[in-house]
Amino acid sequence: xxxxxxxxxxxxxxxxxxxxxxxxxxxxxxxxxxxxxxxxxxxxxxxxxxxxxxxxxxxxxxxxxxxxxxxxxxxxxxxxxxxxxxxxxxxxxxxxxxxxxxxxxxxxxxxxxxxxxxxxxxxxxxxxxxxxxxxxxxxxxxxxxxxxxxxxxxxxxxxxxxxxxxxxxxxxxxxxxxxxxxxxx
Numbered sequence: 725x726x727x728x729x730x731x732x733x734x735x736x737x738x739x740x741x742x743x744x745x746x747x748x749x750x751x752x753x754x755x756x757x758x759x760x761x762x763x764x765x766x767x768x769x770x771x772x773x774x775x776x777x778x779x780x781x782x783x784x785x786x787x788x789x790x791x792x793x794x795x796x797x798x799x800x801x802x803x804x805x806x807x808x809x810x811x812x813x814x815x816x817x818x819x820x821x822x823x824x825x826x827x828x829x830x831x832x833x834x835x836x837x838x839x840x841x842x843x844x845x846x847x848x849x850x851x852x853x854x855x856x857x858x859x860x861x862x863x864x865x866x867x868x869x870x871x872x873x874x875x876x877x878x879x880x881x882x883x884x885x886x887x888x889x890x891x892x893x894x895x896x897x898x899x900x901x902x903x904x905x906x907x908x909x
Contacts, residue, residue: 761811764820767791774811774819779804788824788853792833797825797850800900802883807855809879810871816860822895823847823854840893840908846884852899854888871896872905 757776764771765787772779772787779787784804789796811817826834826847834841846852856865868887875881875898886897888908897908 760808760815761817761819763787763807764818766820766822774808776808785825785850788821790825790827790830792830793827795825795827799825799850799853802900803851803853803898806875806879806881806898807853810855810857810874813874813878814857814859814866818858818860820856820858820865820895821853822856823852825850840888846899846901851901852884852897854895854897856895865894868894868896 757778759773759775761774762771763774763779763784768791770787772783781799781801781804785796785799788799807819811819824847826841826845828848831841831845831848841847847854856868857871858865868889872885872887875885875896881898882900882903884897884899884901884904884906886906886908888895888897893908
């Protein structure tokens with residue numbers, strides 16, 4: 725299991741920082757990739773630009789860290805790739821991240837409080853993301869059913885997709901686990 729805290733992520737080896745600097749210098753000469761959308765952390769209100777290169781996998785893992793313990797976990801890279809595909813479909817969209825990695829502790833706390841979370845959640849493995857999509861210029865998020873249809877029909881998403889359609893839980897869950905579908909109401 726690969727779990728780190730936010731603080732430990734700030735201590736990168738010098739060699740990695742030099743490589744990042746060379747890449748940054750090369751990119752400064754080229755046009756930046758077009759902005760696809762913005763990732764917004766609902767529980768923390770952090771905003772990140774989303775394009776073909778950013779955020780990096782490590783930065784995405786930091787963004788989706790457990791909101792209570794601060795633990796970050798290695799996330800399946802297909803999740804970030806999927807969110808980029810969603811943003812390409814709705815350019816300039818605000819993609820609100822409702823839940824990413826959850827520690828066993830947070831998962832159990834949510835379950836005991838009556839939230840619809842699985843005992844062995846894909847979130848605790850770094851294999852799931854809950855999100856909503858607010859197209860540019862719109863005030864309300866797209867229906868999770870629209871996102872589900874896009875994931876299944878256009879992206880041929882092979883994992884689990886759950887839709888949550890209540891006013892208090894209006895989001896789509898996508899994971900890289902077994903292919904299944906549910907309505908969380």
